[in-house]
Amino acid sequence: MKSLMGVWIDHKKAVIVAAGDAIATTVQSGVRGRTRFSGGSGHPGGYISQRGNSEKRGEERHRNALDRYLDAVMAAVKGAEHLLILGPGEAKTELANRVGRARGKAPRVSTKAADKLTQAQIVAAVSAFFEPRPGARRSAPAPARDRKSTRLNSSHVS
Numbered sequence: 001m002k003s004l005m006g007v008w009i010d011h012k013k014a015v016i017v018a019a020g021d022a023i024a025t026t027v028q029s030g031v032r033g034r035t036r037f038s039g040g041s042g043h044p045g046g047y048i049s050q051r052g053n054s055e056k057r058g059e060e061r062h063r064n065a066l067d068r069y070l071d072a073v074m075a076a077v078k079g080a081e082h083l084l085i086l087g088p089g090e091a092k093t094e095l096a097n098r099v100g101r102a103r104g105k106a107p108r109v110s111t112k113a114a115d116k117l118t119q120a121q122i123v124a125a126v127s128a129f130f131e132p133r134p135g136a137r138r139s140a141p142a143p144a145r146d147r148k149s150t151r152l153n154s155s156h157v158s
Helices: 050-076 093-102 119-130 147-157
Strands: 002-009 013-016 024-028 084-089 108-113
Touching: 002 119, 013 050, 013 084, 013 119, 024 050, 024 119, 050 093, 084 119, 093 108, 093 119
Parallel strands: 002 084, 084 108
Antiparallel strands: 002 013, 013 024
């Protein structure tokens, strides 16, 4: 089980790398581009356009295909303790949100904007992100502050 992993993702493919590993796994999405409909969305006489249902079905198919793709990516990074998500668009945010909503122990997630990268560049970026820096100390995250004590302290300042 690899505990530090990185993913470069867009809506066409995802490249998954374990930190310190030179081998990457690719997950293809199979999601087609959205169908564009021309013209207005309603009938001038006030009747619902028959095309409206077609648009809704198309959007639903697109959303379902993206859900299956993101599920496949999540299955590939299962067991990660810390996940770096790279990517150029909103797919990285969609994956980060989905990981945050996942049941069970969710990994710590970091996101970073990145243009289209080669597989070697992705491996290097993930390794550099997780590489311990000289003089830097890895510590546990600070405990959350108690809101009541913060309010009390700020109200008693004279």
